[in-house]
Amino acid sequence: MKVLAISSSIVGSKTRTAMNAVFEEFKKSYSTVEMELIDLAEMDIRFSDGRNYLEYEGDTGRITKAMMEADAIVIGTPIFQASIPATLKNLLDLLPANAFQDKIVSMVITSGSPKHFLIAEQQLKPILSYMKAQIVQTYVFIEEKNFHRKEIVNDDIFFRLARLVEDTVLLTETYKNIREAKEAQYEF
Template sequence: MRVVVLSGSNVGTKTRTAMNYTVAEIEKNYPDSEITLLDLAEYQMQFSDGRNYLEYEGDTKYIAETVMNADALFIGTPIFQASIPASLKNVFDLLPEKALRDKVVSMVVTAGSPKHYLIAEQQLRPILSYMKAQLVHTYVFIEEKDFYR
């Protein structure tokens, strides 16, 4: 099984910390899985301009193809200004409408405030549903206070 763990921000460290933990748990519980960690902070992505994802080059094409080839996807996102980051939205904009069909998708959300717990429900879940993902019904929500150093 090809599992992609996506850290969906190009700034900060908390989401990457959560996704590193996610990778460790997947490796421990599913050792035969092929796991790819994509941290958007490590790539130079172009903005989506409506082209087919196969027409992009470099990091942009690599990320799009890696997501498209996944069997399962863990999406990690911080919440900035009561919204998902533009870098994560750009990944979704690069992909075709049915890009996540038959892919099991889970969400890991990091936020500085408990007030942001519904952002995943109001913003991320509708995008993933539109793209035909098989969504895990619950998601992980990690607040600032849950991180220690």
């Protein structure tokens, strides 16, 4: 199983801190999973111009190919101005409309306000559904008060991240087994 974790903000530290915790949980609990963490703050991503994702080079080509090859994707995103960041929307725009077909996608949301907990429901989930993702229904929402000096200071957050990782792996394995059983029905 190949899992890609994406920290989708180019500013701040909270989303990256949360995604580091996700990465560590994968390493601790599922050591056989092939795991990669990509931080958009460390990459030079081009704006989407309508090309096929295979035509992009550099960091843009690398991340789009990694997303297309992954079995599961964990998207970490902050909420800015009651919306997902433009860097994440651009990343999704680089991919074809059915990019997440047969992929599991889970989310970790960081926000300065508890008022933004529905942004994932109202903005991100519809985009992922349109792109054919199988979405892990429960996401982890982390408020600013749960961070101190670039560290998560609430143990409940770690429990919820562990559950998200477990749900992501179990759902990925389940859908893989379902697809394999369905394909086995055909004799060609």
